[in-house]
Amino acid sequence: MTSTLAVRSISTPEHLDFVRSRSSVSFLQTPAWATVKNEWRGESIGWFRGETLVGAALVLYRQLPKLQRYLAYIPEGPDIDWHGGDLADWLTPMAAHLKSQGAFGIRMGPPVVVRRWNSTTIKAAIADPVLTSLSDVPADVSDDAALDLRQSLKKLGWKELDASGGFTAGQPKFNFQIPLADRSEDDVLAGMNQLWRRNIKKAAKLGVEVTTGTKPDLPAFHEVYAETAVRDHFTPRPLSYFERMWDALNAEESDRLVLYLAHHEGDLVASTTMVRVGLHAWYSYGASTTAKREVRGSNAIQWQMIRDAMAAGATIYDMRGITETIDPDDSHAGLIQFKVGTGGEAVEYLGEWDLPLNRALYLGFTTYMRSRG
Amino acid sequence: MSFELRVDAERWRRGLRALTESTPGIVPVIKGNGYGFGRDLLAAEAADLGVGSIAVGTYAEVPGALKAFAGDVMVLSPWRPFDGDVVYDKRLIHTLGRVDDIAALAADHADSRVIIEGETSMARHGFDRHELAAAVEALGDLKVEGFAIHLPMTGHNLAEAESWAAALAASQVETTTFFVSHLTPDELATIRERRPHLDVRPRIGTTLWLGDLGALSVRATVLDRHQLARGERVGYRQRSMPRDGHLLIIAGGTSHGIGLEAPKASAGAIQRGKSLAKGGLEAAGFSLSPFTIDGKQRWFAEPPHMQASMVFLPASAAVPEVGDTVEVAVRFTTATFDAVVLA
Numbered sequence: 001m002t003s004t005l006a007v008r009s010i011s012t013p014e015h016l017d018f019v020r021s022r023s024s025v026s027f028l029q030t031p032a033w034a035t036v037k038n039e040w041r042g043e044s045i046g047w048f049r050g051e052t053l054v055g056a057a058l059v060l061y062r063q064l065p066k067l068q069r070y071l072a073y074i075p076e077g078p079d080i081d082w083h084g085g086d087l088a089d090w091l092t093p094m095a096a097h098l099k100s101q102g103a104f105g106i107r108m109g110p111p112v113v114v115r116r117w118n119s120t121t122i123k124a125a126i127a128d129p130v131l132t133s134l135s136d137v138p139a140d141v142s143d144d145a146a147l148d149l150r151q152s153l154k155k156l157g158w159k160e161l162d163a164s165g166g167f168t169a170g171q172p173k174f175n176f177q178i179p180l181a182d183r184s185e186d187d188v189l190a191g192m193n194q195l196w197r198r199n200i201k202k203a204a205k206l207g208v209e210v211t212t213g214t215k216p217d218l219p220a221f222h223e224v225y226a227e228t229a230v231r232d233h234f235t236p237r238p239l240s241y242f243e244r245m246w247d248a249l250n251a252e253e254s255d256r257l258v259l260y261l262a263h264h265e266g267d268l269v270a271s272t273t274m275v276r277v278g279l280h281a282w283y284s285y286g287a288s289t290t291a292k293r294e295v296r297g298s299n300a301i302q303w304q305m306i307r308d309a310m311a312a313g314a315t316i317y318d319m320r321g322i323t324e325t326i327d328p329d330d331s332h333a334g335l336i337q338f339k340v341g342t343g344g345e346a347v348e349y350l351g352e353w354d355l356p357l358n359r360a361l362y363l364g365f366t367t368y369m370r371s372r373g
Numbered sequence: 374m375s376f377e378l379r380v381d382a383e384r385w386r387r388g389l390r391a392l393t394e395s396t397p398g399i400v401p402v403i404k405g406n407g408y409g410f411g412r413d414l415l416a417a418e419a420a421d422l423g424v425g426s427i428a429v430g431t432y433a434e435v436p437g438a439l440k441a442f443a444g445d446v447m448v449l450s451p452w453r454p455f456d457g458d459v460v461y462d463k464r465l466i467h468t469l470g471r472v473d474d475i476a477a478l479a480a481d482h483a484d485s486r487v488i489i490e491g492e493t494s495m496a497r498h499g500f501d502r503h504e505l506a507a508a509v510e511a512l513g514d515l516k517v518e519g520f521a522i523h524l525p526m527t528g529h530n531l532a533e534a535e536s537w538a539a540a541l542a543a544s545q546v547e548t549t550t551f552f553v554s555h556l557t558p559d560e561l562a563t564i565r566e567r568r569p570h571l572d573v574r575p576r577i578g579t580t581l582w583l584g585d586l587g588a589l590s591v592r593a594t595v596l597d598r599h600q601l602a603r604g605e606r607v608g609y610r611q612r613s614m615p616r617d618g619h620l621l622i623i624a625g626g627t628s629h630g631i632g633l634e635a636p637k638a639s640a641g642a643i644q645r646g647k648s649l650a651k652g653g654l655e656a657a658g659f660s661l662s663p664f665t666i667d668g669k670q671r672w673f674a675e676p677p678h679m680q681a682s683m684v685f686l687p688a689s690a691a692v693p694e695v696g697d698t699v700e701v702a703v704r705f706t707t708a709t710f711d712a713v714v715l716a
Contacts, residue, residue, distance in 0.1 A: 128542060130536055130539035131536070131539045131543060136539070138506065138540050138544035138545075139506060140545065141506060142503045142504060
């Protein structure tokens, strides 16, 4: 059976118009993201029913060494109607189009939530020594229709990437979000744990001031970010990356990327970036100084971002990835504990999926990726 | 003619009491053939032990249990809307394992008492842990009496039981009663110690009723005996006998649960060679019977009949008299006795 949908390349303005017509898509699916990821070739594609654009995706092509063949990567996308009828109808023409562009395989991350755990549940689970992974904890909400997609994808030949062991695969499968819809600032504050509330109050009392910055403030952010990288043992991105992100995202919408700075008595103590697409706001990068931790700049800056997200009409404040582990002995558990204090919820996405188009090249690629470990 | 279970009642009851006393919260399981004793007899014993509830296997077993036992009766098989013999009673506790079933029961019998079952590595019935929230949502006015897990019998179940106990604590299921099966006394003690807030209630059948096999003996009456010469043909199948000896007709056939396995042919050339070398009757295609006569398990002269068996006894063995009883090894969960004698 041939698909009733056609997939073809669309222009950046067409893509942006479509993004604007949606309540929200991942910021990794905005056309601007292709500019940020300039080491990959980007392409906007659209799904057409007749002449009507009904779905879109940003595809990033990663070239195989020495070959004119690519892995087509659609991070946190595509933005299609995942529950609208036959999945093959959507995915088959996409695969054909990407293959014609030289793709040997496709990787995507359906933006579909399958399970949710609220913070009370997670707190109880962290306190329980037997439960070491979110998967072991009874979810507060399971979406059966979303879970069924897993079977549908398998039937269509897609393979789920193993997301176990933390952040090794592309985008995180488990994320932490604070729902904002129909909640007042007081509601959100009341949902936080005592420590968070106390720290927010403390920062205000000590005179921590949170302001938003402009592009010339990026070097100041980057200085604190580099300090954080040394402390937390991760490889920092260069300043140019953030400047490119600033230019690209804010060219699309003037307040898509906002820089936050928390000062205490003139010293920059924390700095973060927030990205917003439609109703979804993400805390994207965060940094804090080792000095003056006691003034709680991090809590103050988060609270300001949450309030601004609410004021902009966002329904989700997304603190992004957590690992599946809730084992207090695991170094990643501190991250989830910090996030759980906000009273939000852990969400599990459908994960990332691969469709090999050329078996030999795909096999070579996955073996190479595994060897990089 | 009789194929009977004789019980050293005092010794058997001593075992029942010992296990009951050392296992607080025990729920005796009384299902199927009543482990050979019959369900009514066990229900009466359970009442004497002073337990408040018993568990039966299926709804077909419920009416009898309600009549024979005055306390609560729980059904191990999950309730299904298409089950024709479902019974509803204030003393009855249903097991639920599917969200749809919860909703259906809540709609039609809102005041029922229920147990939520988790799907363990047994993979038989029950909820995936991620379905528990949906299960709770569907409960309505149903009264949750506990959470149950049915574990495999491999013996290393503590980790799985604990993981379910933890899952129960982190779930929205509002109960602290935790029904378990197939945990050793040590495992039970460990889980009680680690989960003091849980009321752990072991559901025990085999270990309780058949825990002291020494108190039980199965005796079959010798109904007839015939002297045989080698080569003589006997039985429905007119097989020729391999040696001189006796043919015994003994109470106990397929209707009693004897010889449910078909007599087996030797598997391969090597096996057959071994049998031939040993000169056993297996080489001639005979099967070992569960009857012990003159100290040895004897061979069937032909496959068991419905209510009696024909057993070959070689000339060298002491022959029992007609009317004597012989010992039989049975699988109690599939045996049916003409009589259960408590003495």
